[in-house]
Amino acid sequence: MTLTVDDLHVSYGGAVRALRGISLTVPDGGIVAVLGSNGAGKSTLLRAISGTLRRLGGRVDQGSITFDDQPLGRDPANIVRRGIAHVPEGRRIFGRLTVDENLRAGGLGNRDRAAKATARERINDLFPVLAERRTQRGALLSGGEQQMLAIGRALMAAPKLLLLDEPSLGLAPKIIGQIGEIVTEINRQGTAVLLIEQNATMALRVASEAHVLDVGKVSLSGAADDLAGNDDVRRLYLGHASERPTVGEPKTLSRWSE
Numbered sequence: 001m002t003l004t005v006d007d008l009h010v011s012y013g014g015a016v017r018a019l020r021g022i023s024l025t026v027p028d029g030g031i032v033a034v035l036g037s038n039g040a041g042k043s044t045l046l047r048a049i050s051g052t053l054r055r056l057g058g059r060v061d062q063g064s065i066t067f068d069d070q071p072l073g074r075d076p077a078n079i080v081r082r083g084i085a086h087v088p089e090g091r092r093i094f095g096r097l098t099v100d101e102n103l104r105a106g107g108l109g110n111r112d113r114a115a116k117a118t119a120r121e122r123i124n125d126l127f128p129v130l131a132e133r134r135t136q137r138g139a140l141l142s143g144g145e146q147q148m149l150a151i152g153r154a155l156m157a158a159p160k161l162l163l164l165d166e167p168s169l170g171l172a173p174k175i176i177g178q179i180g181e182i183v184t185e186i187n188r189q190g191t192a193v194l195l196i197e198q199n200a201t202m203a204l205r206v207a208s209e210a211h212v213l214d215v216g217k218v219s220l221s222g223a224a225d226d227l228a229g230n231d232d233v234r235r236l237y238l239g240h241a242s243e244r245p246t247v248g249e250p251k252t253l254s255r256w257s258e
Contacts, residue, residue, distance in 0.1 A: 008063035036213035050086035083160035095139030106153030144175035200237030
């Protein structure tokens with residue numbers, strides 16, 4: 001199941017242009033990272049894919065999104081049924097509900113009991129702490145545990161593609177490393193991942209391909225290893241000094257230009 005975003009333009013309120021001609025592909029079984037600073041349009045991209053854009057006054061002005069060579073549409077419930085689950089920024093779990101109730105809520109749209117049981121076993125294996133605290137309210141979990149719960153809730157839908165928005169946000173370095181390992185394992189088990197991150201170190205370590213967004217446009221694209229060694233990316237996202245990058249047409253690195 002390949003996701004293809006082609007020449008996507010998105011605006012808010014019919015005036016603020018958030019995305020300006022974004023094109024990218026998430027191959028079946030792959031991990032693709034999207035990097036960028038605040039306001040670059042990263043979260044908007046995921047909202048456009050998951051169909052949640054209209055809730056915040058956004059709209060797709062131009063371009064297309066296809067999944068498995070078919071138009072994805074813009075109905076969030078149908079998009080989940082098609083096999084795409086979105087974990088939004090900020091660990092938006094149900095704080096008053098228990099861990100178990102949060103997970104059950106994530107599986108409401110999945111009518112296949114066997115698939116839900118398999119998903120629950122998968123989540124227990126990935127996040128043993130959630131099984132241990134199944135009766136604890138979500139609000140009482142640590143930040144890292146809440147992120148695990150948010151990911152687990154999305155996995156209850158048995159997605160083919162997982163959209164992750166800033167899963168490392170606000171977490172300690174040790175926990176960020178664990179989240180990276182979890183993303184890798186989820187992918188190893190057969191789920192493709194589109195990972196939105198400001199933490200380039202983690203994102204480029206787990207992804208095979210990556211894109212850098214700059215004010216709603218793709219400024220860099222290429223293999224994750226190539227971007228990790230790029231001077232612009234190293235200066236802006238990995239804490240290494242370099243000359244100021246030239247903002248203009250997207251640059252394509254290494255094997256993408258072959």
